[in-house]
Amino acid sequence: MLTFEMKEVGFKTKLEYGDLHVSGNEEYGFRPYQLMTASIAVCSGGVLRTILSKKKLEVEDITIQAEVERDEKKANKIEKIMIHYLIKGTGLKEDQIEKAIHLARKNCPMVQSVEGSIVVEETFELV
Incomplete structure (x- = not known):
């Protein structure tokens, strides 16, 4: 507790x-919205990191950028969180990363907790 x-x-x-x-x-x-955003972004990133590791993909670094859209008319409710991963590694392919992000989304408890009430959008780029 x-x-x-x-x-x-x-x-x-x-x-x-x-x-x-x-x-x-x-x-x-x-601020509460910062904690909510951080929880969703870092949980998702942590699950993604684990999945990439299990697939034996060589990832050197992951940076997560998160943007939030809030609705002032509804008590500043979080409407959308956009997560953008900057992934650095060797021999990474976009289709591998897309599949891993999809799997991470399904297995991240924080993303699943807000499913249906907050839109979580994930994008990435290989650097």
């Missing part, structure tokens, strides 16, 4: 890695 304690501006919780401060104001902690 996570316990969040109220601060003057926001909340905090203690985790194994350290304290997590959450606030609607970036000066006092991570």
